[in-house]
Amino acid sequence: MLHFHRDFLLVAVLAAAMISFISIPLFGHLSDRFGRKRVYMLGAALTGVYGFAYFNLLDTRAPALVTLAIVLSLIPHDMMYGPQAALIAESFTERLPLQWRVTRLSTVLFDCGRSRPTDRVIVDEPLSLCHADRRVHSRLRDHFAACDGDAQGQHQQEHLR
Numbered sequence: 001m002l003h004f005h006r007d008f009l010l011v012a013v014l015a016a017a018m019i020s021f022i023s024i025p026l027f028g029h030l031s032d033r034f035g036r037k038r039v040y041m042l043g044a045a046l047t048g049v050y051g052f053a054y055f056n057l058l059d060t061r062a063p064a065l066v067t068l069a070i071v072l073s074l075i076p077h078d079m080m081y082g083p084q085a086a087l088i089a090e091s092f093t094e095r096l097p098l099q100w101r102v103t104r105l106s107t108v109l110f111d112c113g114r115s116r117p118t119d120r121v122i123v124d125e126p127l128s129l130c131h132a133d134r135r136v137h138s139r140l141r142d143h144f145a146a147c148d149g150d151a152q153g154q155h156q157q158e159h160l161r
Contacts, residue, residue: 012070020074027082036087043079050076
């Protein structure tokens with residue numbers, strides 16, 4: 001136990017969070033410039049190394065060094081957190097297409113709230129994440145426009161053809 005007052009630790013964590021407010025966007029920008037994987041891996045390596053320094057600084061029990069340890073502890077974390085969203089999103093590009101097969105979803109989307117298992121539409125074409133929204137969105141938009149004008153269930157019969 002370090003036996004520091006709660007307010008002391010709260011101020012140290014608050015100072016670290018204020019630095020993170022700047023360092024997260026900074027490391028995101030640096031990942032644009034130098035590569036996401038490179039910045040992320042550097043942050044992961046520094047996080048592993050800093051763990052040893054962190055506990056050594058805490059063991060000194062000197063308030064200035066403990067504050068320094070806490071404030072600096074989020075910087076390696078921010079090196080990973082800044083580019084993380086873009087790194088994950090870029091991992092799913094057209095190089096690795098995701099195959100979609102729409103079956104049960106069409107019953108929910110295409111029958112205007114009247115669920116019947118015979119009203120399934122099967123789309124067999126593979127869609128990548130990049131093109132899925134464009135292809136499906138225009139179909140859904142046209143379909144929901146038709147559903148709004150459906151008075152006597154005539155639209156339902158079109159699905160059965």
